[in-house]
Amino acid sequence: MTNDVKEIFTGAAPPAPAALAAKVRTLAPSMTRSMQRVAEAVAGDPAGCAALTVTGLAELTGTSEATVVRTARLLGYPGYRDLRLALAGLAAQQQSGRAPAVTADIAVDDPIADVVAKLAYDEQQTLADTAAALDTVQLGAAVAALAGARRAEIYGVAASGLVAQDLAQKLLRIGHVAHAHSDPHLAVTNAVTLRAKDVAIAITHSGSTGDVIEPLRVAFEHGATTIAITGRPDGAVSQYADHILTTSTARESELRPAAMSSRTSQLLVVDCLFVGVAQRTYETAAPALAASYEALAHRHSPRAGR
Missing domain, CATH: 3.40.50.10490 (Glucose-6-phosphate isomerase like protein; domain 1)
Known part of the structure; x- marks a missing residue:
C-alpha cells in the first residue's frame, strides 16, 4: 500500500461502526493472512470481540498483539481501544435490528423469491458499505x-x-x-x-x-x-x-x-x-x-x- 493510500485510511477520523464491515470487505484482500484472521473475526462477531482485550483477540485469532494493533490501524482506528468501541457500537446496532446480520449465499436450489430477497439485501448492503467508506x-x-x-x-x-x-x-x-x-x-x-x-x-x-x-x-x-x-x-x-x-x-x-x-x-x-x-x-x-x-x-x- 502506498503512503498516499495509507493517509486516506489513517489520516481521517475513525470510521463509524456501520462502516467497519465495509472496511474489512474492501481491505481484507490486501492484508496478510494473519491480519485477515483478525479482520474476519471482528466483522463476524463484533459483540464477542468487543469483550476481548488485545491479548484475548490475539489468542482467539492465533496472531500477535502487534498484528491486532496493525489491523486496527489499517481499518482506520488509532488503536485497539478505538476499534473495540466501534465493535461495541456495531453490536448494539445489530441487536437493535438497524444493522442486520449478513444473509446466506444464493444456493442453486433457492426458490426465486429467496433469490430476489438475497440479491436485494446484498445490493442494499453494497450501497450502504460504499457510502459509509467513501472519502x-x-x-x-x-x-x-x-x-x-x-x-x-x-x-x-x-x-x-x-x-x-x-x-x-x-x-x-x-x-x-x-x-x-x-x-x-x-x-x-x-x-x-x-x-x-x-x-x-x-x-x-x-x-x-x-x-x-x-x-x-x-x-x-x-x-x-x-x-x-x-x-x-x-x-x-x-x-x-x-x-x-x-x-x-x-x-x-x-x-x-x-x-x-x-x-x-x-x-x-x-x-x-x-x-x-x-x-x-x-x-x-x-x-x-x-x-x-x-x-x-x-x-x-x-x-x-x-
Missing part, C-alpha cells in the same frame, strides 16, 4: 476537478466499461465534454493528448487491470488530473491517481461474480460525481439537461417521424 474529501476534490475540466476521458473494460459509458453520457447531458474508452489501444492514444486542464478517470474493481492502468499512467504523466474508482485502493492503479474513490463489494459467490456486485457500488460513485458536478455547474448544467430532455422527447414524438 468525501477525495470525492469533493474529484468533483471540483471534473467541474472545471476542459474534457473528461474515462477508461474501463468489461463491466467497468459499462459504468464508464454511464458516467460519460451523464456528463454529456449537462454540457461537459466526456468520452468513455474500452479499447485499450485507443485509450492510450487518447491519453497522450491530455494536458493539465483535462481529467482522466480509471474504473477498475481489482485495481490491477492493465488495460485501464496504462492509459491512466499516460494521462498522469502528461499532466492531467487523474481519478481512480476502485475496490482496491492499494492496487497498482493508485500509483497514478491524484484522487482515489473506493467502492465496496458484496460477498462474491458462485452465482454472483464480482462484476455484478462491483458494478452496483461503481454506479453509486458515478452518480455522486455527476450530481456533484451538476451542483457546481448548475447555471449551465440545468439548461443543458433540459435541452437534452426536450431533444429526446421530440425524437420519440409521433410527429417527429413525419
